Amino acid sequence: MSFFDEDIKRSIWEGKIPIIFTLSPDDLTSHLPPAPFALMAARNTYFPLITNIVKDYFSSSTLVLHEMWLEYKGIPLKWHVPIGVLFDTLVSPGATMVGGTEQQATYWNITVHFQSYPERLLMKCLNEESVKTYYRNVLKEAYYIKHGDINKINNLNINQSNELWDGLRLHDYDKFWSINKLFYNNNNNNSNSSSSNNNNAGGGYKYIPIRIIYHYKPPIQELIPSIDENGQELTLENLFYRIPFATLSNLFTNTSTSTTSPTISPTSSSSSLISIHQAQEQLHQQQQQSGFLNILQYLKSTPSVKYKIQGIEPPLDSTLSWLSEYFSHPDNFLYIVLSDSSFSIQSILNSLNSSNSQQSTSNITSP
Amino acid sequence: MSDPNEEDLVQSSSTTTSTVTTSNSGQASINSPAPDKIIVYFKNAGGAQALKQKKFKLQSNLSFQNVIDKLRSQLKLKSTDSLFLFVNQVFQPSPDESLGELYKCFSHNEQLIINYSDLPAWG
Numbered sequence: 298m299s300f301f302d303e304d305i306k307r308s309i310w311e312g313k314i315p316i317i318f319t320l321s322p323d324d325l326t327s328h329l330p331p332a333p334f335a336l337m338a339a340r341n342t343y344f345p346l347i348t349n350i351v352k353d354y355f356s357s358s359t360l361v362l363h364e365m366w367l368e369y370k371g372i373p374l375k376w377h378v379p380i381g382v383l384f385d386t387l388v389s390p391g392a393t394m395v396g397g398t399e400q401q402a403t404y405w406n407i408t409v410h411f412q413s414y415p416e417r418l419l420m421k422c423l424n425e426e427s428v429k430t431y432y433r434n435v436l437k438e439a440y441y442i443k444h445g446d447i448n449k450i451n452n453l454n455i456n457q458s459n460e461l462w463d464g465l466r467l468h469d470y471d472k473f474w475s476i477n478k479l480f481y482n483n484n485n486n487n488s489n490s491s492s493s494n495n496n497n498a499g500g501g502y503k504y505i506p507i508r509i510i511y512h513y514k515p516p517i518q519e520l521i522p523s524i525d526e527n528g529q530e531l532t533l534e535n536l537f538y539r540i541p542f543a544t545l546s547n548l549f550t551n552t553s554t555s556t557t558s559p560t561i562s563p564t565s566s567s568s569s570l571i572s573i574h575q576a577q578e579q580l581h582q583q584q585q586q587s588g589f590l591n592i593l594q595y596l597k598s599t600p601s602v603k604y605k606i607q608g609i610e611p612p613l614d615s616t617l618s619w620l621s622e623y624f625s626h627p628d629n630f631l632y633i634v635l636s637d638s639s640f641s642i643q644s645i646l647n648s649l650n651s652s653n654s655q656q657s658t659s660n661i662t663s664p
Numbered sequence: 665m666s667d668p669n670e671e672d673l674v675q676s677s678s679t680t681t682s683t684v685t686t687s688n689s690g691q692a693s694i695n696s697p698a699p700d701k702i703i704v705y706f707k708n709a710g711g712a713q714a715l716k717q718k719k720f721k722l723q724s725n726l727s728f729q730n731v732i733d734k735l736r737s738q739l740k741l742k743s744t745d746s747l748f749l750f751v752n753q754v755f756q757p758s759p760d761e762s763l764g765e766l767y768k769c770f771s772h773n774e775q776l777i778i779n780y781s782d783l784p785a786w787g
Contacts (some may be wrong), residue, residue, distance in 0.1 A: 377758060420759055430756075437755035442769060447754055504769075515727065518765040519695050543697045547725070547764075591694055 306623050309607050310470050312340040314384050315404040318351050324359045324411045331358040339468050340381025341626050345428050346466055361412045368408045371646050373415045376422050377431050379626045385605045385634040386513050429462055439506035439629035440480055449479055465627050480629055481622050499523030499530050500618035511635045513645045517544055523618045534613040537593035601639040698724040698764030703775040710781035724764030728757045750779045753786050
């Protein structure tokens with residue numbers, strides 16, 4: 298633990314994204330469209346926790362006040378993914394390449410909808426309680442990976458649980474971290490010890506809770522220990538080395554083996570079939586031609602591929618236990634976004650529609 | 665309705681697990697991808713009824729929502745009946761999580777144990 302670590306933790310917490318919300322023309326029922334609504338959104342929160350004010354603002358311009366949902370370039374935004382992770386996946390330079398021209402994102406332009414909730418693509422979010430339940434379960438999942446049990450979470454008293462939730466909900470650093478620090482080992486005990494050869498190498502975690510987000514797909518989760526067989530702390534490079542490239546390409550195979558044509562949603566263009574096949578083909582070719590063993594090889598030999606954690610690219614020799622401690626989201630997962638700038642937003646949209654239709658028709662086989 | 669043969673199941677799923685090792689020190693192993701099909705063991709709790717067949721071999725690229733739907737149909741639940749699914753009696757996965765990813769992180773003896781209840785028993 299270095300002198301600056303606490304500052305880093307606070308900087309990560311304070312990370313914000315400028316967003317401009319615009320009401321969908323489909324929902325407009327007043328004479329004049331309302332001016333867009335601008336907001337600085339914390340990276341580490343969830344949309345339903347900050348968009349009540351947006352809903353109130355637009356409610357006078359529309360008569361169709363059903364469940365609100367958000368969309369970026371035709372892609373429904375998953376409310377249960379932290380805002381910063383969504384931004385890094387969909388907007389960060391690279392992912393904004395449209396038709397060969399890179400649009401430098403100065404703010405995030407999001408469309409607000411009040412009707413036609415895309416139930417097949419988005420989980421329902423009934424109220425703030427839905428977010429709380431969701432958050433609590435992801436937190437338990439992460440803690441379980443880290444420690445092999447969830448005793449500390451179960452043993453929180455009601456005040457502590459509320460403090461944690463209020464800290465997240467109200468974006469209150471001190472409130473949140475007064476409880477969240479209990480879930481991390483190094484914050485608990487001798488935090489002033491700077492010696493590297495203490496017996497707490499790797500933070501004393503069983504595994505590091507890590508989610509890799511690729512192409513707006515469900516997260517990739519691997520069991521990654523904090524130290525290797527020789528007692529060395531694992532680094533980001535070691536992590537990428539350990540994850541087989543097939544894990545990424547498997548995300549695509551369920552759609553490419555489909556013999557039925559994917560359902561096209563009304564929002565996607567007629568060229569979508571072509572570009573999804575291009576995207577899949579591209580990936581399969583990359584895999585077959587270069588025979589990537591793991592993600593590290595893919596990263597190193599493909600200049601268009603970048604990784605991002607909390608919007609930045611930490612050095613590959615950063616240790617996972619340190620990153621986990623200082624770069625994790627409030628759910629205690631370390632989110633690593635892998636983006637390939639040669640994939641367009643359109644192909645993300647298409648694979649979303651395709652994999653969704655594939656999943657809904659999958660047969661579950663029993664022995 | 666046939667009874668599952670456990671021996672066969674375990675054997676067939678373990679054939680796909682292999683570890684690649686290299687001489688590169690410090691980066692010894694590469695994780696195995698999830699097998700194409702995995703065994704899910706459903707255990708009931710609370711007022712939820714037990715299944716006649718408790719083990720299913722499911723495709724690993726299913727979403728957890730697919731698993732919920734499958735279990736609900738096996739239990740012949742009405743849409744108003746509540747059902748909560750937990751992994752290892754610990755947490756409720758999000759419906760969009762992939763079964764294969766859950767398997768990689770939380771399986772025991774090459775099966776993923778899912779506890780279900782009509783109440784949020786481990787909530």
